[in-house]
Amino acid sequence: MHPLELVTNLRAFLPAEAVLYESEDLKPYECDGLSAYRQTPMIVALPQTEDEVIRILRICHTSKTPVVARGAGTGLSGGALPHPAGVLLSLAKLKRILEVDPVARTALVQPGVRNLAISEAAAPYGLYYAPDPSSQIACSIGGNVAENSGGVHCLKYGLTVHNILKLRVVTMAGESLEIGSASLDAPGYDLLALMTGSEGMLGIVTEIIVKLTPSPEKAQVVMAAFDDIRKAGNAVANVIGAGIIPAGMEMMDKIATRAVEEYVHVGYNLEAAAILLCEADGTAEEVADEIRRIDKIMRESGAIEIRTSRDETERLRFWAGRKAAFPAAGRVSPDYYCMDGTIPRKNLARVLGGIEKLSTEYGLRCMNVFHAGDGNLHPLILYDANLPGELEKTEEFGVKILEMCIEAGGTITGEHGVGIEKINQMCSQFSSGELKIFHAVKAAFDPEGLLNPGKAVPTLRRCAEHGAMHVHSGEEKFPELPRF
Amino acid sequence: MQNIIDQFANIIRAAAGCKAPLRICGGGSKEFYGNRIVGQNIDMLDITTYSGIVDYEPTELVVTARTGTRLADLEAELYKHRQMLAFEPPHFGSAATLGGCVATGLSGPRRASVGAVRDFVLGVRMLDGRGDDLRFGGQVMKNVAGYDISRLMTGSMGTLGLLLEVSLKVLPLPPMEMTLSLQMKEAEAIEKMNLWAGKPLPISATCFCNDALTLRLSGAEAAVRAAHAKLGGEEVAEGAAFWQSVREQTHIFFQPGKSLWRLSIKSTAPPLSLLGQQLIEWGGALRWLISDAEVGTETVRVAAKTASGHATLFRSGESSAAAFHPLAPEMMNIHRCLKEKFDPMGILNPGRMYPGL
Ligand SMILES: Cc1cc2nc3c(=O)[nH]c(=O)nc-3n(C[C@H](O)[C@H](O)[C@H](O)COP(=O)(O)OP(=O)(O)OC[C@H]3O[C@@H](n4cnc5c(N)ncnc54)[C@H](O)[C@@H]3O)c2cc1C
Numbered sequence: 155m156h157p158l159e160l161v162t163n164l165r166a167f168l169p170a171e172a173v174l175y176e177s178e179d180l181k182p183y184e185c186d187g188l189s190a191y192r193q194t195p196m197i198v199a200l201p202q203t204e205d206e207v208i209r210i211l212r213i214c215h216t217s218k219t220p221v222v223a224r225g226a227g228t229g230l231s232g233g234a235l236p237h238p239a240g241v242l243l244s245l246a247k248l249k250r251i252l253e254v255d256p257v258a259r260t261a262l263v264q265p266g267v268r269n270l271a272i273s274e275a276a277a278p279y280g281l282y283y284a285p286d287p288s289s290q291i292a293c294s295i296g297g298n299v300a301e302n303s304g305g306v307h308c309l310k311y312g313l314t315v316h317n318i319l320k321l322r323v324v325t326m327a328g329e330s331l332e333i334g335s336a337s338l339d340a341p342g343y344d345l346l347a348l349m350t351g352s353e354g355m356l357g358i359v360t361e362i363i364v365k366l367t368p369s370p371e372k373a374q375v376v377m378a379a380f381d382d383i384r385k386a387g388n389a390v391a392n393v394i395g396a397g398i399i400p401a402g403m404e405m406m407d408k409i410a411t412r413a414v415e416e417y418v419h420v421g422y423n424l425e426a427a428a429i430l431l432c433e434a435d436g437t438a439e440e441v442a443d444e445i446r447r448i449d450k451i452m453r454e455s456g457a458i459e460i461r462t463s464r465d466e467t468e469r470l471r472f473w474a475g476r477k478a479a480f481p482a483a484g485r486v487s488p489d490y491y492c493m494d495g496t497i498p499r500k501n502l503a504r505v506l507g508g509i510e511k512l513s514t515e516y517g518l519r520c521m522n523v524f525h526a527g528d529g530n531l532h533p534l535i536l537y538d539a540n541l542p543g544e545l546e547k548t549e550e551f552g553v554k555i556l557e558m559c560i561e562a563g564g565t566i567t568g569e570h571g572v573g574i575e576k577i578n579q580m581c582s583q584f585s586s587g588e589l590k591i592f593h594a595v596k597a598a599f600d601p602e603g604l605l606n607p608g609k610a611v612p613t614l615r616r617c618a619e620h621g622a623m624h625v626h627s628g629e630e631k632f633p634e635l636p637r638f
Numbered sequence: 639m640q641n642i643i644d645q646f647a648n649i650i651r652a653a654a655g656c657k658a659p660l661r662i663c664g665g666g667s668k669e670f671y672g673n674r675i676v677g678q679n680i681d682m683l684d685i686t687t688y689s690g691i692v693d694y695e696p697t698e699l700v701v702t703a704r705t706g707t708r709l710a711d712l713e714a715e716l717y718k719h720r721q722m723l724a725f726e727p728p729h730f731g732s733a734a735t736l737g738g739c740v741a742t743g744l745s746g747p748r749r750a751s752v753g754a755v756r757d758f759v760l761g762v763r764m765l766d767g768r769g770d771d772l773r774f775g776g777q778v779m780k781n782v783a784g785y786d787i788s789r790l791m792t793g794s795m796g797t798l799g800l801l802l803e804v805s806l807k808v809l810p811l812p813p814m815e816m817t818l819s820l821q822m823k824e825a826e827a828i829e830k831m832n833l834w835a836g837k838p839l840p841i842s843a844t845c846f847c848n849d850a851l852t853l854r855l856s857g858a859e860a861a862v863r864a865a866h867a868k869l870g871g872e873e874v875a876e877g878a879a880f881w882q883s884v885r886e887q888t889h890i891f892f893q894p895g896k897s898l899w900r901l902s903i904k905s906t907a908p909p910l911s912l913l914g915q916q917l918i919e920w921g922g923a924l925r926w927l928i929s930d931a932e933v934g935t936e937t938v939r940v941a942a943k944t945a946s947g948h949a950t951l952f953r954s955g956e957s958s959a960a961a962f963h964p965l966a967p968e969m970m971n972i973h974r975c976l977k978e979k980f981d982p983m984g985i986l987n988p989g990r991m992y993p994g995l
Contacts, residue, residue: 257832258906281836302782313780315789316757329968337902337947338749338923341963342973342992343798344756347789351782368838391697397720397810437838439860496778498698528779568780576783583783587770594979595785598972611784 155217157196160241163213164199168206172247174198183242186227186234187289188575190491190545195222195236202247204324204360211358212328214241215604221326222606223354225265225297228289230492231573233300233353233609240607243358245296251275252361259366260319260336265296265359269303272364281366284311287569288477296359302351304569306402306476309527310435311367313569315350322361323349326600336363348595353571353610356599370435373401375469376448378457379426383407386428387502389455390526393432394499396451398444401435403527404476407506410483410521410534414475417482422475423459430457430526431476433469479523479534487519487536491548495559496568499529508558509533516551518544530568531559557582572610580610581617589614639704642688646800647769649683654767654983662796662987664706665733668742670953672795672961676989683800685737692803693777696721700760700777702805705737712736716808724752724809728885737801743793746885747843747854750835750905750920752809756792763803764791767981777805790976796987797995798980812842812856816866817877820851824909824918827851831921832906839865845884846918847891854881884919891917891928897954899927899938903947910941926952939963962991 155163157175164173174180180194196219201207214221220240227234236242249266256279261272269290273282286305287293293303299321304313311317320334334346349356380386386405393400406414406422406429415422422429430452434444445462452460463469475482483490497505506522513520519536533555537548556566556579566572566579580589592611596603612620653660659677663669663684689706696719703712709729716722726746727739740762745754761775775781775788791798822830827846834841840857853869854877855862866873874880883889892898901910905922914929927938935951942949948963965973970992977984977995989995 255906256836258904259832259836279836302786304780308780312753312757315786316753331968331972332966333969335902335947336904337945338905338920339743339754339793339902341948341950342965342969343794343976344743344789344792345969345972347756347786347792351786356785368836371838394699395697397813399809436857437840437861437864439864440840440858443858443860496780498695498700498777500695500698525780530778530780563776564778565776565781565783567783568778569782571782572784580783585772587766588772588774588784591766591772591774591787591980592784595787595790595976598975598979 155219160197160213160217160219164197164210167209168199168201172200172202183224183227183236183244186224186229186232188230188232188573191232191235191574193236193238195242196239198242198244200244200247204322204330207243207324207358207360208328208330210241210243211324211326215327218602218604220604220607223296223300223358225294225300226268226292228293229297229301229573230494230570231567231575233571233573233606235574237607245294245358248360254279256281258336260363261366262361262363263295264361265294265299267295269293269295269298276366277369280369282369283364284317284367285314288480295362295364299350299359299362300352300354301569301571304525304530306404306525309403309525310399310401315347317365318346318350318362319365320363321346321349321359323357323359325357326602326605330360331357334363351571353573354606355596355610356605370401372438372441373433373435373469374441374445375431375433375463375472376445376452377461377472378430378432378452379423379459380428380430380456381426381458382456383428383506384503385456386430387499389430389452389457390502391499392451392455393448394527396447398447400432400448400527402431402433403525404431405429405522405524405526406476406479407522409519410479410523411475413486413521414478414482417485418474418478420471420475426458431472476523483521483534483536488538488540489536491535491537491552492570493531493533493535493552493555494567494570495556495564496528496530497559497562497564499526501562501564502526502529505531505558505562509555512551512554516547518548518551525568528568529564553579574609577609577612577616578620580612581620586614586617589617639688643765643771643802646683646688647765647771649681650765650767650769650800650985653681653985654769657983657985659988660985662741662800664735664738665708665731667729667731667734668738668744671742672990674989675987676993685800686735688802691715698777699808700805701808702777702803703736704803705735705740705801707736708732709734709736709739720811721808722811723758723806725749725755725758726885727755728887730886736804740792740801740804741794741796747845747881747919750844750923751842756789758807759788759792759804760807761805762788762791762801764799764801766799767983767986775805779807795991797977797991799986814859814862815842815854815856815877816862817874817880818853818855818866818869818871819874820853820871821849822851823849827918828906828908828922834869835905835921839868841865843881844919844921852880889917891915891926893928895955896928896930897933898952899929900950900952901925901927901938901942901945901947903942903945907945910945912938912941935960965992
């Protein structure tokens with residue numbers, strides 16, 4: 155369909171300001187949080203109701219127009235990167251919290267609601283929405299569902315998939331589905347899990363019932379410094395081996411610590427090779443007990459300095475540095491590239507060592523801040539996009555890190571999604587049979603492949619061209635060669 | 639072990655070649671659950687030969703085991719390291735396997751506080767209906783590469799593939815557990831369970847039956863004692879045995895020979911007036927109904943639906959053709975498409991879940 159004809163059809167039921175097609179209006183939508191990739195869409199549509207979403211999708215379906223959903227555009231893998239001949243469907247105006255049910259501990263929300271807004275609405279009842287991505291002031295719950303987002307507290311409280319009960323989803327053909335239920339399970343296949351993390355490939359989420367969690371009576375954090383990153387890694391294993399599941403367990407390496415200290419002035423130990431932040435929450439009795447045990451384990455694991463937050467202000471201060479890692483990276487370097495692999499924790503020291511080697515090899519600094527408790531690494535490669543060839547070098551460095559994660563028995567993405575960014579590495583992680591199953595799932599929901607085309611799952615042809623070898627988790631390609 | 643997988647794959651390919659249905663079978667402990675498999679000359683595919691733990695490192699909180707592994711053996715190994723399958727899967731017999739546990743997707747008393755089987759599944763290795771050996775997910779806690787096939791397989795009753803290996807997140811055993819009993823009526827119990835679930839209390843299981851609300855507290859000793867002081871109630875001496883009887887349905891409530899309905903509904907739903915006796919778990923979200931045949935299927939389904947949930951005929955005298963709650967037509971379409979893609983010849987447990995799947 156001609157763009158102007160499509161605009162006319164959409165404006166038949168949408169107000170003029172909800173259908174954009176002039177290039178200056180399209181500009182703000184040309185990228186998400188992965189700004190290295192940019193593309194203006196043909197049209198941007200901003201529906202306000204599910205009914206409008208359905209009508210937009212029906213028109214696009216009939217005219218075979220690609221559709222890309224967008225929440226708040228904070229995604230880090232280019233999932234919301236527009237299609238040049240498609241409609242960018244922004245869910246930002248569906249931003250109402252429809253109901254908070256404090257007794258059942260659930261909230262019914264629209265997809266454009268900000269993650270933090272849910273916790274704010276639940277706070278008067280002593281409840282909150284547990285998954286807390288660092289982007290929570292901005293990112294939308296619809297985007298969280300699409301990426302299965304996590305946060306610092308997911309070690310104990312789970313990811314998005316563990317904290318939602320029900321979705322309303324509109325398929326590309328414009329049909330609404332009710333997936334999951336207000337009870338704890340639903341009949342049939344677990345389509346709720348299938349939708350979670352599906353990166354806008356299977357349907358448009360228009361309503362979500364999230365679970366709310368009682369706010370803990372108390373939280374306290376231990377900050378431990380280590381002179382060797384391996385000792386810090388072992389400390390993580392020792393805490394968990396002792397039967398403790400901390401509310402959060404985060405690590406920062408020396409470069410990261412120095413960068414954030416300069417930014418937030420918390421008094422982190424600048425000589426330490428690694429800093430661990432380990433939080434306990436629960437009833438006052440539980441926290442006291444757990445903090446005592448954590449403190450002992452940190453000492454036994456060789457911590458050179460241990461501090462425990464004395465009050466809520468200090469607890470937030472200890473966390474401030476970890477939470478400010480991204481902006482801090484932005485201060486010490488013109489650009490940074492955030493990676494997101496997960497590995498079994500036991501390989502932490504080995505993989506970090508490997509990253510350090512690569513960093514020297516490529517002549518690019520890399521700071522590590524990550525969810526140590528669940529082995530989710532976020533190496534931030536520092537580079538300068540204005541230097542010719544530096545972005546390419548950075549991307550190559552990033553690819554090497556991801557391949558190392560697969561070889562260590564892990565995965566190329568823990569929480570940021572595949573999007574367009576990691577599409578080639580999917581060929582390394584999965585066999586063609588496995589990729590075929592992914593395509594089959596896509597086809598069950600969207601047989602014409604109109605939703606977010608080209609993302610998340612590579613075509614088999616692309617993998618053949620990319621020439622990546624499929625690496626089975628844990629098995630190395632050339633086991634006889636020395637690693638890293 | 640690879641030769642066993644090759645054997646399984648050959649059986650599947652042969653069956654697909656002549657469109658002959660296969661009945662995937664572990665220990666047979668959950669044979670009663672779901673519908674009868676449809677078709678003529680059904681062959682059995684016994685997975686119990688493919689057993690054993692593949693990988694278990696307690697400090698990683700992950701165990702990977704072959705699906706023919708007896709659930710009891712797996713739990714015993716975890717117990718040695720003071721860890722557990724936190725979702726407390728019912729065994730329903732000593733032969734129960736990990737495969738049956740994941741395929742049926744059933745969870746026990748701790749479900750409302752920690753999550754269900756699907757919440758702990760991290761990865762699977764499986765054969766699809768073409769006999770292709772596939773792996774999804776992995777052994778790490780966070781993984782969003784590709785669609786979540788591992789969780790899709792959980793609870794799919796063997797209709798989408800043959801599970802070979804499953805990686806599960808495990809949790810440490812709580813340092814202390816205490817069981818309390820409080821006398822009250824049903825409506826008050828439902829209200830209390832919901833109220834307390836909204837507070838930071840270490841309640842790990844609930845059960846209401848015969849005007850008694852039984853609660854289990856799990857956690858650090860100080861926290862458990864403090865919660866007991868807050869909640870009141872009598873301490874039950876044989877707490878562990880009580881929860882075991884609820885989990886395994888050996889509790890006196892579950893009289894054999896009658897129809898047992900499982901209603902999974904919104905936890906705050908008021909008492910359901912249905913013919914028969916009820917037992918409530920999961921903070922009000924799970925209602926078991928024992929009744930003689932006179933309570934109509936339709937009545938139970940409508941009651942569950944009205945309470946924002948669904949009803950399963952969990953056990954019944956005669957083998958049923960419609961154990962599970964009917965799906966909306968558009969949802970059934972998606973199910974059929976998925977089945978067709980995973981198992982194009984329709985040979986894996988056909989009809990066990992729904993007709994045509
Ligand atoms: C500074 C910073 C910190 C971050 N920290 C974290 C973190 O700690 N943990 C973490 O997990 N992530 C983190 N992220 C990544 C990002 O915030 C999450 O992926 C978030 O869930 C994206 O939400 P969004 O609303 O911005 O989605 P978008 O970026 O707009 O979209 C993301 C994907 O979801 C799809 N989508 C959006 N809405 C819908 C819908 N209603 N229906 C169907 N599909 C939809 C899009 O098509 C796209 O594929 C961070 C990002 C930044 C910039």
